[in-house]
Amino acid sequence: MRNVQSEVKVMRDALIERLFDKMQENEKIFLISADFGAPALDKLRENFKDRFINVGIAEQNLVNISAGLALEGFIVYAYAIAPFITMRAYEQIRVNLSLLSHTREINVNLIGVGGGLSYDVAGPTHHCIEDISIMRVLPNLMVCSPSDWALTEKFVDFSINVNKPKYIRLDGKQLPRIYHDPEEFNIENGFHELVQGKDVCLVSTGYMTHKALHVANKLRENNINIGVIDVFLLKPFNEDLIYNLLEKYEHIITLEEAFINKGGLDSMISCVLSNKASHIKLKRLGFGDKYVFDIGSRDYFHKLNNIDEEYIIKVIENASNNISRRTWNKSKRTYKKRNSKAYASR
C-alpha cells in the first residue's frame, strides 16, 4: 500500500488550483465568491480580475448573479461556506437553479466548503448536517460529495462539461488522498467499491469514507473483511448499479456526517433496498434529531453521537454475530428438514 500521508490536501485548494488551470484554457469560466477565500484563491483572483467576483456576504445574490451569468452561457462556480450557500440561499437555489433549469441549460456549480462538521469548533451555525437531505430534494440539481482532493479535481473536469446546476460538498479539513487513479472508473456511476468485503459493508460519503477505510483496515488485522463503498454522487444515482453491488452483502451500515432518517445517504440506500424488496439489513449511522453544541474535536463529536470508530466496530461485530447466528439457524433448519425428509422416505 502507498504512503498516503505525504499526499494530504484541502479539497477547496485542489478545486481552486484545478479551476485556475481550466480558467486559463476556457474563457467561459467564472468564480463568484460570497466573501469567502482560501490561500489558493489569491493567485486566481489576481490573474482573472474579470472572471473573479466577490459579491460580498450575500449568498442569495451569489446564487442569483450566478444564475444570470449561466443563462448567458457562462460556466459558474459559486463559492461559499456550505451551510450558508445551501440554507441562506435555499429559495434562490430552488427558483433560479432548480426550477429555471427545467427549461434552460444553466451550468452553475455551488461549491459548499465545510460539509458536515469540518468547522468543528466554530459551533452549530457553521456545522452543515442538513445539506445532503435538502439538496437531494431538488429536481434538476446534481449533488456531489467527493471524499478526497483527487476526486474533487475530477469533479471540476466533470462539472465544466455538464450543463446542469450542481451542489458540490467539500470537506474543510486537510485529508489524505484515497483515489490514486480516479480515471479508472466512471464518475457518473456515483460510487466506488474501495474495499471488497464479505457479509458487512460500510457505505459512506465525504469525510466519513476516511473513517470507514480506517475501520476496515483495523478489522482486517483480526481477519474480518468488510466492504467499503464510497458514494460521491448522491443525485442522480443509478439504483440498479448500486444494488448489484449491495446485493452480495447481508448487512449494510451507512455512515455520514449528516442527519439520518431525513433524506440523506441513509435514506437513499434505504430506498434502494426497499424498492428492490431486499432482505439486507440496514443500520444508519449519523446524527440524530439534535444539533451539536459541544466544543471539541471532530472525533469528540463522533464519540458523543455514536459515529466514532469504536462504536462503528461494535455495530459491525453485532452485525457479524447476527449473521453467523442466522447462518447457524439456517443450517440447523436445513438439517432438520433433511432429516424429516429422510424419515418420511423411510
Place this chain on the structure above:
Amino acid sequence: MNLTDLLKNKSLWVKQETLKLHKRAPGTRIASSLSCIEILVVLYYGKILSCDPKNIQWDTRDRFIVSKAHGSVSLYPILADFGFFEKEELKKISKEGAILGDIPDNSIPGFETINGSLGHGLGVACGVALALKRKNLNAKVFVLSGDGELYEGSVWEAIMFASHHKLDNLTLIIDNNKICMLDYCKNILNLEPLDDKFRSFGWMTKIVDGHDIEQLYHALADLKKDESNQPKVLIADTIKGKGVPRLENDSLCHIKALKEDEIDKIIMELT
C-alpha cells in the same frame, strides 16, 4: 396613426384582454396586472425592447425579466399578439393542459426567467447584465418589479451589486402602485422616498406617471440610450387596479377577484 395614439389603442385593447383573461381565470391577480399595462405596452409596441418571437433566444435581443410575475398577466395578450405563442392559448388560460397559468413561468415563450416568488428578478438580471458586458453585446436588460417586493432583502443585495459593477445596461422599472397584499406600503413599512434611496445607492433615477404613455415612452427611450456608468431605475407611479373603480385605491384590491357579469360591464365602460 401617430405612435401615441397607437400605444393608447393598444393599452385599451390589452386592458380588455386582461379582464377577459381574469374572467376565464379568476385566480389571476387582476389589480396588479392592471397597474403595469401602459409600461408593458410602451416596452413592446413602443419598440423599446428589441425582441424576435421567431428567434426567441436571439443573442442581441434585449432581456426583459418580469420580477412581479403574478402581476403580469397583462403580458399574455401582448406576447400572443407578437406571435410568441398562439392566440388560442389565451382562451385556455389556467385550464388543464394550457401553457398559461395564473402566474407566468419560464415554460411560456417570451418569459426569460421564473418569478412567481418575489425579489429574485433583479439579482438574476444583474448576472445577465454583467454577462452581456463580458460578451461585448450591446443588448440591454429591463426588469419590471413591484414596489412591495422591495421589502425582500435580496433585492438590496442586487441594488448594491448593480451600481458597484456600473451596470449601465440595466434598467429597473418599478410599478409603484403603492399597495401590497394587506395594506398600503406606507402603513406596512414606508418605502419612500424611493428615489432618494436609489440615488444614495448609486443609481440614476427617474419618476414618471406610469399611466402616461408619452412620459413613459420618452423616459424609457432616454434611459435605454444613456451610458452614464450607472444602473437606472424608472419609478412609474401607478394605481393598483387602474380602470376598475371598485379596485382603484382599495387597500385590499390585491386579493380581490371580479365577478363575471361585472367584468363585461367594466370592459364596455373602458376608455
